[in-house]
Amino acid sequence: MTAMSGHPPDKKSDGLLERLRVTFQAEADEHLKSMSSGLLTLEHAPSGESKSLIEAIFRSAHSLKGAAQAVNLEPIGVVCQSLESVLAALKAGRIELAPPLVNLLHESFDTIGHLLSMDAVSLGRPQPLAVTTARRLDDALKEPPANVEQPDEPATEMPADMPYVAPSVAPETVRVSIAKLDTVMRHVEELLAPRLAASQRLLELREAVAMLATWKKQRARLQPALRVIEHSLLAPTPGAAGERDGRGALNGAANRKQELLKLLEYLDGEQVQMKVLEDHLAHLSRSAEHDQRVLTGMSDNLLRDCKDMQLLPFSSLLEGFPRLVRGLAREQGKTVELLMQGGDIDIDRRILDAMKDPLIHLLRNSIDHGISTPTVRSAKGKPPQGRITVAISQKDSGKVEVVVADDGVGIDVAAVRAAAGKLGVISLQDGGGADEQDALALVFKSGLSTSPIITDVSGRGLGLAIVREKVEKLGGSIAIESHRDAGTAFRIVLPLMLANFHGLIVREGGQLFVIPTIHVERVVRLPHSDIRTVENRETISVNGQAVSLVALGEVLEMLPSRAGQAQRDSILAVVVDMAHVKMAFRVDEILGGHEVLVKPLGRQLVRVRNIAGASVLGTGQVVPVLNISDLLKSAMKQVFKPRAASTGLAHDKGDIAEKCSILVVEDSITSRSLLKGILETAGYQVSTAVDGVDGFTTLKTGKFDLVISDVEMPRMDGFDLTAKLRADKQLADLPVVLVTALGSREHRERGIDVGANAYIVKSNFDQSNLLDAVRRLV
Incomplete structure (x- = not known):
C-alpha cells in the first residue's frame, strides 16, 4: 500500500478518510494484539518454533504499516518501518533475541498503542515519541551480537507495496459498531414482554374455556328437572276444574304455561349456542397456543442468535494480561x-x-x-x-x-483482624474471635488494607x-x-449472559418481588416447631447447617403483616446463597419461577437499596427485582448487632481529628502551607518544621500523633528522619507518612525499609489519599 496523494482535500474525501480511519482503528488493534501475544510466546518458545513466530509478527507489522500509510498516519508507519527491519534481521539470524531487544520490542508495541489512542489531528503532525522509538530500533541493528553465523544467502524481505495474503480462507465477516449491536440486542430482549403477554392471554383463554365447561356441566344437571316441568305443562288438564276456577283464572294459567314453554324453548336453544361458543373458544385456544408456540420459538431463536453475536471467548479479555503481568513484575524486581x-x-x-x-x-x-x-x-x-x-x-x-x-x-489473617479493628469494622477485643473465613471476608471492606x-x-x-x-x-x-x-x-x-434471566416470584405483605434464581439454593416449607433460636436469632436447619431466618418484609422495612402466616401450620422460606453467605427469607407465598427481563429504574433512582431493577410480568404488573448482595447485607444488620457500636468504637471522625496533633516537615513553604491547610480543614491540629533536623527537635520537645514529611530536604532528609525516629525509644512507634516526588520502586522500597507507614507520590497527589492515610494511622 502507498500513502494517499496530496491533492487538496474536499468534504467528500475527508468523509472517506474518516471512515477509513475508523476501519483502520479496529484492524490496527487486532494487529497490535497479534504482535504482542506473538512476542510473549516467542520469549518461551523452543528454537524450532521461533522462526514461524517471528514471521507472524513480521507480517502483522508489515500489514499495520501499510494500513497506517493508507490513512496518512505517518508516525505509526515510521515505527512499523523500523520494527520491520529489526524483525527481518531476526528472521535472517543477523541479530539475537536477547532480553534487552525483547524489552525494546515490547516498548515499541506500547508506543504504537499510545499513538493509536491519539486523535487523527495529532497523528497528522510529527511525533517525537515515534521518532525516538524508531531511532532506538534502528540502533539495535547497528550492534549485532558476536559469534552469530551469517546466512549464506541474504534473506529476502517482503516488498513494502506487497499486500499480505492470508494462508487460509476465513469465514466472511462484517464489522458492526458495538452501539448498533447493543441497540439490536435491546430490541430483541424487548420481545420477551409481548411473549410473556401472549402466554398470559393464552392462560386467560384457557381459564375462560374452563369456566364455560363448568357452566355447561351445571346446565346439564338442570336438564332432567326441565324435562319434568315441560311434561307437566304439556299434560291435559280436567275441564271441570277450569270451569270452577272461572274464566279469568283459566286464562292466567294458560299464559303462565305459555311463558314457561317459551323459557324451556330458550333453554333448549341455549344449549346449541353454548356448543357453538365452546367450539369457537376451543378453536381460539388452539390458535393462540400455536401462535404463542411460534412466537416463543422465533423470539428464542432470534435472542439466541443475538446473544451469540454478543458472546466472546474469555481469551479475548486475557490477551493483554501476559504483558501486564510481565511489566508489573519487572517494575518490582x-x-x-x-x-x-x-x-x-x-x-x-x-x-x-x-x-x-x-x-x-x-x-x-x-x-x-x-x-x-x-x-x-x-x-x-x-x-x-x-x-x-x-x-x-x-x-x-x-x-x-x-x-x-x-x-x-x-x-495474614491477624493483620486483617487488626486493620479491621482499627477501622472500627470489628472491635479490637472481639477481633480475634472471628473465624478465619470471616476474617478473610473483611478484606472486601472499603478502606481496609x-x-x-x-x-x-x-x-x-x-x-x-x-x-x-x-x-x-x-x-x-x-x-x-x-x-x-x-x-x-x-x-x-x-x-454467562446479562439481561433476561430466571427469577423466583414471591409475595410478601401483598407485594410481589423477583428473586434471581442464580442465588436461590432451595425453597422450603417447614412447621413452626422446626424454627430454633440460636444466640437470640431464629434459625432453621438446612442440610444440617443452622441458617438464620428473617422475614423478607422486615428486611425491606415494609409494614408488618405476619399475623396471617402466624396462624398457618407451616412457613415458606427461600434459602439464598451468595459468596458462602446463606440466609433464609420467610415469605407469604411463592408463585413459581419465570423468565424475566430486568429494566433499570431510571436516572432518578440509580441506586435504591435492596432493589436491582424492575420487571414487567405478562399481566402488565411491574415487580421489583431484589438485589441479593444488598439484601444479605440488610439482613445481616438486622440479625447481628454492630460490634463497633457495642464497644464504643464508632466515634465521629471530626472528634477524632480534633484530638490528633500532626507535625508537617517540609522545606518548601508552598507545599508546607498546602499540607497544613488540608489537614487543618479536616480538623487536625498542625505544627510545622522546615527540615529533618528541625522536625526531630520539635518531636523531642512536643507531643504528636503523626508525622508527615517530605523526602528531599537540606540537613536531614525524610528517609534519615524516619530512620532516626525508629531508632529512638520514645518515638519508635510514631506513624510517619512520606510525601515525595520520588516515585521509583527503589525509593518506595527504601521508604518501607526505614520504617515509613505510608508513601505518597506527589505526581499522583490527591488530598483524599493523604486524608485516607492519616485516618488509617491515627
Missing part, C-alpha cells in the same frame, strides 16, 4: 509466570468489558502483595519464579467461575471493595481462600 486456562469459554461481551478492571486489579494485587522477590522465595524453599493462575470453568448452563490464584505469601505502605496503586484498601461491588453489580459473587505462605485464590462466579 520479580519474576512471575502467568498460566491461563479455559479461555475458550464464551461469555457476554458486556460482562467481559465490566470485568476487565477487576481482574487487572486482582493481578496487580497478586504481584504487589502476594508474590515475593526471587531472593525471599528462595529463602522459603520456593521456586524463584512466582506463579499466577487464571482459570475459567463453566459451573452449569448459566454460570461461569473465574479463579485468580497465586502461590505467594497468602493473607494490611499494606505497610501507601503508593499510587495500592495500600488504600479500596481496590477489593470496588472489585466486589462490580462483580455483584453483574449479578455475580466473589469469595476468597488463602493459606499463609501457600498462596491466595479469589473465586468469582458470574452469569
Whole structure:
C-alpha cells in the first residue's frame, strides 16, 4: 500500500478518510494484539518454533504499516518501518533475541498503542515519541551480537507495496459498531414482554374455556328437572276444574304455561349456542397456543442468535494480561509466570468489558502483595519464579467461575483482624474471635488494607471493595481462600449472559418481588416447631447447617403483616446463597419461577437499596427485582448487632481529628502551607518544621500523633528522619507518612525499609489519599 496523494482535500474525501480511519482503528488493534501475544510466546518458545513466530509478527507489522500509510498516519508507519527491519534481521539470524531487544520490542508495541489512542489531528503532525522509538530500533541493528553465523544467502524481505495474503480462507465477516449491536440486542430482549403477554392471554383463554365447561356441566344437571316441568305443562288438564276456577283464572294459567314453554324453548336453544361458543373458544385456544408456540420459538431463536453475536471467548479479555503481568513484575524486581486456562469459554461481551478492571486489579494485587522477590522465595524453599493462575470453568448452563490464584505469601489473617479493628469494622477485643473465613471476608471492606505502605496503586484498601461491588453489580459473587505462605485464590462466579434471566416470584405483605434464581439454593416449607433460636436469632436447619431466618418484609422495612402466616401450620422460606453467605427469607407465598427481563429504574433512582431493577410480568404488573448482595447485607444488620457500636468504637471522625496533633516537615513553604491547610480543614491540629533536623527537635520537645514529611530536604532528609525516629525509644512507634516526588520502586522500597507507614507520590497527589492515610494511622 502507498500513502494517499496530496491533492487538496474536499468534504467528500475527508468523509472517506474518516471512515477509513475508523476501519483502520479496529484492524490496527487486532494487529497490535497479534504482535504482542506473538512476542510473549516467542520469549518461551523452543528454537524450532521461533522462526514461524517471528514471521507472524513480521507480517502483522508489515500489514499495520501499510494500513497506517493508507490513512496518512505517518508516525505509526515510521515505527512499523523500523520494527520491520529489526524483525527481518531476526528472521535472517543477523541479530539475537536477547532480553534487552525483547524489552525494546515490547516498548515499541506500547508506543504504537499510545499513538493509536491519539486523535487523527495529532497523528497528522510529527511525533517525537515515534521518532525516538524508531531511532532506538534502528540502533539495535547497528550492534549485532558476536559469534552469530551469517546466512549464506541474504534473506529476502517482503516488498513494502506487497499486500499480505492470508494462508487460509476465513469465514466472511462484517464489522458492526458495538452501539448498533447493543441497540439490536435491546430490541430483541424487548420481545420477551409481548411473549410473556401472549402466554398470559393464552392462560386467560384457557381459564375462560374452563369456566364455560363448568357452566355447561351445571346446565346439564338442570336438564332432567326441565324435562319434568315441560311434561307437566304439556299434560291435559280436567275441564271441570277450569270451569270452577272461572274464566279469568283459566286464562292466567294458560299464559303462565305459555311463558314457561317459551323459557324451556330458550333453554333448549341455549344449549346449541353454548356448543357453538365452546367450539369457537376451543378453536381460539388452539390458535393462540400455536401462535404463542411460534412466537416463543422465533423470539428464542432470534435472542439466541443475538446473544451469540454478543458472546466472546474469555481469551479475548486475557490477551493483554501476559504483558501486564510481565511489566508489573519487572517494575518490582520479580519474576512471575502467568498460566491461563479455559479461555475458550464464551461469555457476554458486556460482562467481559465490566470485568476487565477487576481482574487487572486482582493481578496487580497478586504481584504487589502476594508474590515475593526471587531472593525471599528462595529463602522459603520456593521456586524463584512466582506463579499466577487464571482459570475459567463453566459451573452449569448459566454460570461461569473465574479463579485468580497465586502461590505467594497468602493473607495474614491477624493483620486483617487488626486493620479491621482499627477501622472500627470489628472491635479490637472481639477481633480475634472471628473465624478465619470471616476474617478473610473483611478484606472486601472499603478502606481496609494490611499494606505497610501507601503508593499510587495500592495500600488504600479500596481496590477489593470496588472489585466486589462490580462483580455483584453483574449479578455475580466473589469469595476468597488463602493459606499463609501457600498462596491466595479469589473465586468469582458470574452469569454467562446479562439481561433476561430466571427469577423466583414471591409475595410478601401483598407485594410481589423477583428473586434471581442464580442465588436461590432451595425453597422450603417447614412447621413452626422446626424454627430454633440460636444466640437470640431464629434459625432453621438446612442440610444440617443452622441458617438464620428473617422475614423478607422486615428486611425491606415494609409494614408488618405476619399475623396471617402466624396462624398457618407451616412457613415458606427461600434459602439464598451468595459468596458462602446463606440466609433464609420467610415469605407469604411463592408463585413459581419465570423468565424475566430486568429494566433499570431510571436516572432518578440509580441506586435504591435492596432493589436491582424492575420487571414487567405478562399481566402488565411491574415487580421489583431484589438485589441479593444488598439484601444479605440488610439482613445481616438486622440479625447481628454492630460490634463497633457495642464497644464504643464508632466515634465521629471530626472528634477524632480534633484530638490528633500532626507535625508537617517540609522545606518548601508552598507545599508546607498546602499540607497544613488540608489537614487543618479536616480538623487536625498542625505544627510545622522546615527540615529533618528541625522536625526531630520539635518531636523531642512536643507531643504528636503523626508525622508527615517530605523526602528531599537540606540537613536531614525524610528517609534519615524516619530512620532516626525508629531508632529512638520514645518515638519508635510514631506513624510517619512520606510525601515525595520520588516515585521509583527503589525509593518506595527504601521508604518501607526505614520504617515509613505510608508513601505518597506527589505526581499522583490527591488530598483524599493523604486524608485516607492519616485516618488509617491515627
